[in-house]
Amino acid sequence: MNNHENQPLAAPRAPADHNPRLDTPLDFPDRDFGELTPDDYDVLGFMSGLEVHQQLLTTSKLFCRCPAGQKASRVDAEVLRHMRPTLSELGEYDGTALMEFKTHKEIVYRLDRNTVCTYEIDDTPPFLIDLEAVKIAIEACRLMNVKLVSELHVMRKQYLDGSIPTGFQRTAMVAVKGELPFRTSELGADQTLRVRQVSLEEDSCREVSDIGHRITYQPDRLGIPLIETVTEPDLLTPLDVQAGGRLLAQAVRATGKVRRGAGAARQDVNVSIAGGRRVEIKGVGNHRRLPQLVHIEAYRQLNLLRIKAELERRGVTPELFEIPDAGRHRTPPWVQTPLVIDARRILRRSNYPPVREALEQKQMVCAVRLPGFRHILAHRTQPGITFAREIRGRVRVIACLESRPFMIHSDVEDYGLAASVWRQLRAALRTDSSDAIVVLWGSEVDAGTAAREVLARAAESLIGIPAETRQSYPDGTTGFERILPGPDRMYPDTDTPPLPIEDQWIAEIDSRLPETPWAREDRLQALGLDVVATRRLAASPWATLFDEIVAEDREALGVAGLQRVAAALEKRLPYFWRQAGTRSLPAPRVLTPIVQAMARGELHPDGLEPAIDFALRHTEAESTEYLAGRLKSEPVEKELESLLQLAAENLVGVHTREAQAVLRWGMGQVMPALSGRIDPCDVRSKLIFKLGLAI
Amino acid sequence: MNMTTSEDFKGYREPLISMMKAFGITVWSEVVARTTQGEFEGLVLPRSETADPLHLVLKLSSGYNIGLRHDTIEELSKFGYRKASYKIPEKEFPKDPGKPRVKLFGTGGTIASRLDYRTGAVIPAFSPGELYGSVPELAEVCNLETEKLFGVFSENMGPEQYLILAEEIGKAIRDGYDGVVVGHGTDTMHHTAAVLSFMVQDSPVPIVMVGSQRSSDRPSSDAAQNLINAAWTAAHGPIAEVMVCMFGPTSDRYNLLHRGTRVRKMHSSYRSTFRTLGDIPLAMVEQGKLTPLKEDFKPRREDREVTIQACFDERVTILYYYPNMQADIIDALVEKGYRGIIIAGTGLGHVNRTVYPALERAAAQGVQLYMTLQTLWGFVQMYVYETGREILELGVVPLANMLPEAAFMKLSWALGLHPDDPQAVRTLMTTPIAGEMTPREPHDGYLVFQGGIPEMKDFLGKTWS
Numbered sequence A: 001m002n003n004h005e006n007q008p009l010a011a012p013r014a015p016a017d018h019n020p021r022l023d024t025p026l027d028f029p030d031r032d033f034g035e036l037t038p039d040d041y042d043v044l045g046f047m048s049g050l051e052v053h054q055q056l057l058t059t060s061k062l063f064c065r066c067p068a069g070q071k072a073s074r075v076d077a078e079v080l081r082h083m084r085p086t087l088s089e090l091g092e093y094d095g096t097a098l099m100e101f102k103t104h105k106e107i108v109y110r111l112d113r114n115t116v117c118t119y120e121i122d123d124t125p126p127f128l129i130d131l132e133a134v135k136i137a138i139e140a141c142r143l144m145n146v147k148l149v150s151e152l153h154v155m156r157k158q159y160l161d162g163s164i165p166t167g168f169q170r171t172a173m174v175a176v177k178g179e180l181p182f183r184t185s186e187l188g189a190d191q192t193l194r195v196r197q198v199s200l201e202e203d204s205c206r207e208v209s210d211i212g213h214r215i216t217y218q219p220d221r222l223g224i225p226l227i228e229t230v231t232e233p234d235l236l237t238p239l240d241v242q243a244g245g246r247l248l249a250q251a252v253r254a255t256g257k258v259r260r261g262a263g264a265a266r267q268d269v270n271v272s273i274a275g276g277r278r279v280e281i282k283g284v285g286n287h288r289r290l291p292q293l294v295h296i297e298a299y300r301q302l303n304l305l306r307i308k309a310e311l312e313r314r315g316v317t318p319e320l321f322e323i324p325d326a327g328r329h330r331t332p333p334w335v336q337t338p339l340v341i342d343a344r345r346i347l348r349r350s351n352y353p354p355v356r357e358a359l360e361q362k363q364m365v366c367a368v369r370l371p372g373f374r375h376i377l378a379h380r381t382q383p384g385i386t387f388a389r390e391i392r393g394r395v396r397v398i399a400c401l402e403s404r405p406f407m408i409h410s411d412v413e414d415y416g417l418a419a420s421v422w423r424q425l426r427a428a429l430r431t432d433s434s435d436a437i438v439v440l441w442g443s444e445v446d447a448g449t450a451a452r453e454v455l456a457r458a459a460e461s462l463i464g465i466p467a468e469t470r471q472s473y474p475d476g477t478t479g480f481e482r483i484l485p486g487p488d489r490m491y492p493d494t495d496t497p498p499l500p501i502e503d504q505w506i507a508e509i510d511s512r513l514p515e516t517p518w519a520r521e522d523r524l525q526a527l528g529l530d531v532v533a534t535r536r537l538a539a540s541p542w543a544t545l546f547d548e549i550v551a552e553d554r555e556a557l558g559v560a561g562l563q564r565v566a567a568a569l570e571k572r573l574p575y576f577w578r579q580a581g582t583r584s585l586p587a588p589r590v591l592t593p594i595v596q597a598m599a600r601g602e603l604h605p606d607g608l609e610p611a612i613d614f615a616l617r618h619t620e621a622e623s624t625e626y627l628a629g630r631l632k633s634e635p636v637e638k639e640l641e642s643l644l645q646l647a648a649e650n651l652v653g654v655h656t657r658e659a660q661a662v663l664r665w666g667m668g669q670v671m672p673a674l675s676g677r678i679d680p681c682d683v684r685s686k687l688i689f690k691l692g693l694a695i
Numbered sequence B: 001m002n003m004t005t006s007e008d009f010k011g012y013r014e015p016l017i018s019m020m021k022a023f024g025i026t027v028w029s030e031v032v033a034r035t036t037q038g039e040f041e042g043l044v045l046p047r048s049e050t051a052d053p054l055h056l057v058l059k060l061s062s063g064y065n066i067g068l069r070h071d072t073i074e075e076l077s078k079f080g081y082r083k084a085s086y087k088i089p090e091k092e093f094p095k096d097p098g099k100p101r102v103k104l105f106g107t108g109g110t111i112a113s114r115l116d117y118r119t120g121a122v123i124p125a126f127s128p129g130e131l132y133g134s135v136p137e138l139a140e141v142c143n144l145e146t147e148k149l150f151g152v153f154s155e156n157m158g159p160e161q162y163l164i165l166a167e168e169i170g171k172a173i174r175d176g177y178d179g180v181v182v183g184h185g186t187d188t189m190h191h192t193a194a195v196l197s198f199m200v201q202d203s204p205v206p207i208v209m210v211g212s213q214r215s216s217d218r219p220s221s222d223a224a225q226n227l228i229n230a231a232w233t234a235a236h237g238p239i240a241e242v243m244v245c246m247f248g249p250t251s252d253r254y255n256l257l258h259r260g261t262r263v264r265k266m267h268s269s270y271r272s273t274f275r276t277l278g279d280i281p282l283a284m285v286e287q288g289k290l291t292p293l294k295e296d297f298k299p300r301r302e303d304r305e306v307t308i309q310a311c312f313d314e315r316v317t318i319l320y321y322y323p324n325m326q327a328d329i330i331d332a333l334v335e336k337g338y339r340g341i342i343i344a345g346t347g348l349g350h351v352n353r354t355v356y357p358a359l360e361r362a363a364a365q366g367v368q369l370y371m372t373l374q375t376l377w378g379f380v381q382m383y384v385y386e387t388g389r390e391i392l393e394l395g396v397v398p399l400a401n402m403l404p405e406a407a408f409m410k411l412s413w414a415l416g417l418h419p420d421d422p423q424a425v426r427t428l429m430t431t432p433i434a435g436e437m438t439p440r441e442p443h444d445g446y447l448v449f450q451g452g453i454p455e456m457k458d459f460l461g462k463t464w465s
């Protein structure tokens, strides 16, 4: 069944970037999401893990004393910066690309004095780490049953995209290795989801815009404490990725001391298949989107591996794309290598509007020969997306090309350039029939960068899956976001001292540890509630409220009564929240009398929901009065009799004689006053009799 | 490996050294630690000397460091050994006969560096090859040669270093270099800039001091921009003076060239910490373009003649006046043999009457007394109030708008130059020789903007766009 024997048993020594299996099923049929079984995903070697970032509910930010959670509402100043790759992390990855990234990108921060100080813009060293955040993180770790370290060491994790003005994120490992019960797995209720690590870190800036050479960030969010929880790649089917996402979201919220609302929790998902490597998809908002997304990514990797196999069959090697002396990044590639030519002369009479426009604006137009790539660029990698677009996405990010489009290629010869022009390009580039050509345009510097990047990406086709992070789109496809930083991007923060975790803190936290959702689920199921409702209730924000309002009357309510209370909360609370625009919970003492009345049999179960609804919208006194009104001591039968009499007298004013309509009218006359005290079925039969209806 | 050395337990103290020995592990051992909290696997790192003695530091495979408290550790088992050794990749600095020759002196601060990613230790990059490896743009600016003179932090720079630096700069100029760059920690950069302004006179080429407020191992560092602009100024700039070349605004825009005697570090951590006080900066420099802001600079010359007067008398101090200062402070200084006192007075240059007798006694003993301002901006004006006139009569000499630190450096130098000629010292002190006193203060020589007011908001929103 599942290839558990192929998974590493213990945490591997190096970050497991490569899928442990190498046997890519290249001939595996193309299928849409929903058409594959767990066994099929097993054949693919599908593995996925999650990273959830959850902001903590603290007063201040993690390393400065700015308020946490306040949104910027004004721009007091703007600061412009660049990021320069520092030396050693360049090693394994494409140093040139990082260099280009730096050279060409202006990073702008918009400052609102109420949300940031000089720390956020890297003009003041960090203050001591916020202990409130540390203690919430410890509490979260205790709940997830991961192993706490005894001393926090703040590290710097490099980010060159500008999302953090220092160029690195301050982050500290709080705990490692734990397991969550994964009962919602489609592979069985006995599954577990292993947590690899939990770290405490500062949040990054929000991106405002990214146009051409300028990326703008809003740093109000920067520095808000969050915990990053990383799982092992234990999710072996797309549906399990969704279920795992839900489980992890509950787990990281279990302290209750977390921020809610848009952007307060964000998740990344990483995916690999046999022969592939871990690709990280950033910022997936909705759990429901996960299955489709990871399914498409699995096939994208399969297609990239098919491309690799085909290129290898054709004898293509990475060396074919090398530019001599590539380190001299200021020399244009069309001077450095015969793989790239300045195509302006050949294209000077082109009618293709984007190229004509580029030439009119005195921009560079160059052509790149990709040896052995014929028809590869048109190979599909995702639904509606070809390999050419994979290249294009990356070139756009790294070379910052602005015009749309900025490239065409020879795998679609009937578009853009005339056949004669393609012939001239082929001649000038000395291509043979197995080669492809990419034509690019933009400013001279950008076009040069773009040409280099096309060659670099082509060379990486022979690696298979490049190490990158991707962004997700609503249709489930993904696009290049950035090159994955190297493993050496983490180094100690020399500005902050190590922080020993005191035993006393742990003891104090343990003494008031809230119940975890899974423990609560066990307890509620033990009460006899059904599995599905229990799971929903246990994970809901009102789980504690439920416990409190039924505490006294569990016996009297019985299973049916408890189910009714759970269902009433689940229906009325979200409805009220949507209307009122809040997410606040009522005090238990407001709802307890209602539940007690039902338990004693004084309030008819049908009256529970209206009473709760009323209590949510009114003051406590009004609610008490309302409830008292529902519990009149006067025998309900007597009141019903007088209401029926009244209805019979008013019947003359009713226009319709259609029996069902009259009955509906009659129920409307009688029921409101009796709601919660009498079974509507009784009222119905008595009305039919009283009004002499033919039903 | 039975022999262990202190390097094997670097930074660790008891009880951990005994524990490490008992389990047969050293720094750089790869271990599995069984603890009361659970199992941890990682590489044993050296411990920071300033941290407590109770924790063992492990680097996990994720790159994170963690600490394990000794009394939670039940067992340490070693399964490997990986010693970190980092070297900066050297690339030969390309020589271009068409480009000017620039000499870069190192004093100890890190100009460029590379980080040891395991320990966090910063390894300075200094040889031309190392610098080229980290700031390749330098090769487009000049032919760079480097010389490390000493390895001291900014705060430990002192007379010994000033004298050597001045002599070496003189040598470099006479050797025909087209410009000199001095890499320096930022804390006392303006002190060194001031003293060099007096020790090195009539230089035919630029002498540019440079450093960084954000170390060069950070992606957001100001080091590369500072270094490139400093090298460009030294190689191509028209101003043959001692200057400080550091960030203008906090944004990555342009550098300012500050005259060595008028510059001061004004913020503990901002990038744009260096400001010219009481005047405007000499020039802006940005990506191969230098825009002079002042016209009265000393221009670059073709000859290679320079006057070096490397002298320094260490018996000089700055006395920062405060209300109710007592006379015994000054008496004590005189008694200890101080020969010069730079007073940083209040307002226009005032001290209280209580110290008058002590000042009088000091002057009578031949101690040179000078008045500067703790307001930093403005001129000493001792004729306005009676207090001032009285202080003048005590023998305290006003130093116009000379900054206290510049005055301190100048007096130390002047006393060193004329140890037995008080009048010559006095004359030298009151004669501006490197812009340390100016005849007039331009209207925009004092600009400490106040945040929050509407026009500043407009200005700050537009500073870079």
Ligand SMILES: [Zn+2]
Binding pocket: A061, A064, A065, A066, A115, A116, A117, A118, A119, A120, A223
């Ligand atoms: Zn702040």
